[in-house]
Amino acid sequence: MINFNGDIVASHTQLSIFNRGFLYGDALFETVKVINGNPIFWEDHYFRLMASMRILRMEIPMNFTMEFLQDEMARLIDAEKLEGTAQRIRFTVFRDAAGLYTPSSNNIGYVITSNTLDSELYHNKEGDYEVELFKDHYVNQGMLSSLKTTNKMVNILGSIYAKENGYANCILINNEKKVVETLNGNLFLVKGNVVKTPPTPDGCLKGIIRKQLLLILEKSEEYSLEESSISPFELQKADELFVTNVIQGIQSITKYRKKTFDRKVASDLLVKLNARVRLGI
Template sequence: MINFNGNIVAQDDNVLTQNRAFLYGDGVFETLKIVNNKILFVEDHYFRLMASMRVVRMEIPMNFTMEYFEEQVLNLVNQKNISGSARARITVFRNDGGLYLPKTNEVSFLIHATALESTFYALNTAEYEVDLYKDFYVTKQLLSSIKTTNKMINVTGSIFAHENGLANCILVNDTKNVVEALQGNLFMVVGKKLITPPVSEGCLNGIMRKQILALSKKITDIEVVEEIISPFDLQKADELFLTNVITGIQPITKYRKKEFTSNLAHLLVQKLNESISEN
């Protein structure tokens, strides 16, 4: 038996006591966007999930192919009668048993899905102010580049942003360089140069980050580079924007006293939607 919120209940009534993702953050996940019964960038999501499982030494089930992965997600979306666009999350966690040292590396998975209002990506041009979050730092290591269920920095950073009337916060690493935002990768435009921090700085190896890098390299007169960004560089930028699979591109309108344009962000959203329509 366990004590749950002051009530003594049977342990079987609370499966979280046996869930290693809950107990130790022993899980990895992918957040997906589904449009017209199709998972966007499905190959990229699948291979990142497989790579994440290998990094944390989970045993990959023999039946966990990309086709199985896609079938399971879409089956849930269809069972919930979600049409148009949906957001889904698949969480893979090590099976119960053990303390820090697990008794098995076998895994289970959980998928949930919700409907989205918009089918294609649209640029939100409303005021979007950000600032640095410096209470905790992202470490420059491989674990920082994958999506694990340990997201305490993102949680506490989101609370900080809410308490200070900010739309988002920018995270820094243990060498005080800019890494990413709470909910996405960061891009900076300076003149004709598009810059984003390299994954080696500790940022997430984002799926939308990959798409934006590829699309930007096809634009004439835009130099695309992955290089270190300091907090001081942000105030020299002409444009700042964030990227993730659900939102697409989110322009930052203000960082401290500096306000920004969103010209390249507009162009990239258009090209992003064109690439989705073609595939």
């Protein structure tokens, strides 16, 4: 089942072929982890969505409060009888209007979908996790690249490249050949006691878990935080590399080209991240 503009309907319900999200990628989405009915880091998700809608000049309905959207997610979970489980909720907002490139209005519609997750807390999964640099296409620097729009062609092509070549993930670079992020999350690099991640002006997503780790690292006495550009040459000199997103939490990279990496700092930060998750549930 899905929540389509407030109506709980069958999951095979079809959007119009004239939907602007389909025709032009004129849509945004948030992926939220819900544990026992509680969307974790929900305030961060909500304000990121509102800021993104303003940037794209979408008309934000008066009833689009944090409480309303949380209730809309809860209604879907209740309808599917999934209470007491961990859920991956995708909240997609699209401009619901006719027109070509120029929309006839800035009104919006939304769709909410859900999938059950195996675990409530985050785990740094064991096993090989090899990555490679994706150089066929670049992420453009600028504000639009930091938004979660449905225009993800670079990520799609990078994912196909990774699958065809046996990689778990790929690292994306921008038009100035600076490291931006991975296909499905933000990238962190560890060298000694310095933990470094690309700044958002380089084109990376304003990730929810990225923000949580920045808050953790800013208060840490063990590690020094740097938000600064990363050159591809730095990757093989790092002690650790890891990926973050709201569904996986933290995933250590084990190999990049001929270099293998430790996972000590990532595992340490994961404990601190899970402590924040527990506070939210």
